[in-house]
Structures are given as structure tokens and as C-alpha cells.
Amino acid sequence: MNLDIAYTKRLDSRIKLHGAEAFEGMRRAGQLTAQALDMLVPEVKPGVTTQSLDDLTFEFAMDHGAVPAPLNYRGFTKSICTSLNHVVCHGIPGPRILRDGDILNIDVTLIVDGWHGDSSRMYPVGKISRAAERLVAVTYEALMRGVGAVAPGGHIGDIGAAIQSYAEGERCSVVRDFCGHGIGQVFHDRPNVLHYGRAGDGIELQPGMLFTIEPMINLGKPQVKIKSDGWTAVTRDRSLSAQFEHTVGVTETGVEVFTVSPAGLHQPPYDTA
Numbered sequence: 001m002n003l004d005i006a007y008t009k010r011l012d013s014r015i016k017l018h019g020a021e022a023f024e025g026m027r028r029a030g031q032l033t034a035q036a037l038d039m040l041v042p043e044v045k046p047g048v049t050t051q052s053l054d055d056l057t058f059e060f061a062m063d064h065g066a067v068p069a070p071l072n073y074r075g076f077t078k079s080i081c082t083s084l085n086h087v088v089c090h091g092i093p094g095p096r097i098l099r100d101g102d103i104l105n106i107d108v109t110l111i112v113d114g115w116h117g118d119s120s121r122m123y124p125v126g127k128i129s130r131a132a133e134r135l136v137a138v139t140y141e142a143l144m145r146g147v148g149a150v151a152p153g154g155h156i157g158d159i160g161a162a163i164q165s166y167a168e169g170e171r172c173s174v175v176r177d178f179c180g181h182g183i184g185q186v187f188h189d190r191p192n193v194l195h196y197g198r199a200g201d202g203i204e205l206q207p208g209m210l211f212t213i214e215p216m217i218n219l220g221k222p223q224v225k226i227k228s229d230g231w232t233a234v235t236r237d238r239s240l241s242a243q244f245e246h247t248v249g250v251t252e253t254g255v256e257v258f259t260v261s262p263a264g265l266h267q268p269p270y271d272t273a
């Protein structure tokens with residue numbers, strides 16, 4: 001099987017450049033991941049535990065011949081990450097019962113035929129505050145501005161600059177401690193994709209690069225700390241945090257987003273009725 005992987009010649013020779021076969025694999029993995037996030041929309045409601053959402057996603061993966069990448073990844077024991085309210089990322093599913101007014105990020109990574117699709121969305125639980133609504137909307141727009149900054153011949157710093165200038169202009173802050181990442185047959189690969197920075201900085205974007213963009217945006221200060229479970233990242237000031245994530249590929253002409261929702265459930269409100 002010719003997987004058609006080349007490597008960049010300039011700036012960072014260790015970043016993989018993938019061919020058509022990889023893009024086909026990423027399309028399948030990305031679409032199944034987005035379908036899992038769609039499946040979860042009606043399941044996120046007051047009274048359910050985050051563990052039940054993990055169970056549903058595990059079953060979904062099994063039913064579709066996929067493997068949840070987080071399961072047993074570096075000691076993580078669940079299939080998804082569930083990050084509530086002031087949890088920035090890497091929240092661990094468990095007995096916590098969702099309550100009216102919570103905001104939840106669900107991050108799903110499915111491996112399909114060896115290729116990784118990695119995506120997350122925000123899910124409001126019942127009726128949420130205006131402040132929470134605004135944070136979620138700003139975070140989705142920040143992700144999409146980052147995606148819009150991807151083009152061959154551009155630089156990776158263009159992505160972070162687009163996200164940071166927008167989010168800070170909306171009086172929100174950008175988390176510095178976590179970044180997007182190269183992806184493909186590996187879950188977390190080079191390059192790091194920072195969600196802040198200056199346009200023109202960093203490596204040049206070239207057709208065939210595959211990576212995620214996954215900004216974490218806070219209503220308060222950007223600082224985070226990790227809880228004693230070794231995974232759960234929370235805002236130090238306990239302000240609300242939100243995140244959306246897409247997996248993308250650089251094409252000859254622009255960008256392909258592999259994890260677009262097949263049901264059109266891109267951001268809340270998810271009016272499925």
C-alpha cells in the first residue's frame with residue numbers, strides 16, 4: 001500500500017506531507033467523528049452523567065468499526081473527554097450529573113482504518129447564561145477564523161494570529177498551555193499549532209499537511225492548572241472556558257475540513273426539532 005507520505009524540505013523537515021490516499025482516509029475518520037458528535041446532541045441534557053456519554057460514544061465506535069483514540073492513551077481510561085464549565089480540556093467522564101445551565105465540551109477522536117479524526121464541540125445543558133452563550137459563540141468563531149487562515153504558502157502563525165486577535169477583541173483570553181497538533185496515522189504529531197501569535201511566524205504551510213485547530217477560550221484570565229487526577233485542566237480563576245476543534249488538511253488551493261457535521265450541527269443552538 002502506497003501511503004504516499006513525503007516530508008517538508010524547508011523549515012521543518014520532520015512534518016509529514018500526505019497524499020490523496022491519506023486525505024481519503026482522513027475524510028472517513030473525520031466524518032465518523034463528526035457523526036459521533038452529532039449523535040451526542042440529543043443525549044446532552046439535565047440528569048445524564050458524563051459517563052453515559054462516554055458509554056454511548058464507545059458503543060458508537062464499536063458499531064462503526066472504529067477505535068476511540070483516548071482509551072488507554074498515556075494512561076487515560078475513557079473514550080472521550082468531557083470538560084464542564086471551568087474545565088478547559090481533558091475532563092474525565094464519570095458520575096457527574098449534568099445540570100441546567102452547564103456548558104460541556106465533548107472531544108471525540110476516532111481511529112478508522114488507522115486514520116485519526118479529532119473534533120470537539122460545545123453542548124449547552126438546558127438554558128445557559130448570556131455570558132456562557134457569548135463565550136461559546138466567540139469560541140466557535142475563533143476556530144473558524146483559524147481555519148480560514150489556512151492556505152498553502154501561508155504560515156502556521158497566521159492561524160494563531162487570527163484566533164488571538166479576534167478572541168481578545170471580544171474581551172476573552174486564549175489558553176496558552178495547550179495547542180493543536182499534527183495528526184494522521186499518529187494521534188499527536190508535529191507541528192504544534194498555537195492559538196496565539198503573529199501572522200507570518202513559524203513554518204510555512206504546505207499542501208499535504210494534516211493538523212487540528214482547537215482553541216480554548218476563557219471568559220477570564222488565560223492561566224490554567226491541572227487537577228490531582230493528572231488530566232483535568234481548569235481555569236485558575238474558575239472562569240468559564242470553551243473549546244471547539246476541527247481536523248483539517250492543507251490542499252493545493254486552501255484547506256479541507258474533515259470533521260464538518262454531516263447533520264449541520266456546527267454550533268449551538270442545536271435545533272434538531
Ligand code: MF3
Nearest residue numbers: 070073076081090107109118
Ligand atoms: N482529543 C484531545 C486533543 O484534541 C486529546 C485527548 S488526549 C486524552 O488533542 F488522553 F485525554 F484523551
Ligand code: CO
Nearest residue numbers: 118212214245
Ligand atoms: Co486534538
Ligand code: CO
Nearest residue numbers: 107118119245
Ligand atoms: Co480532540
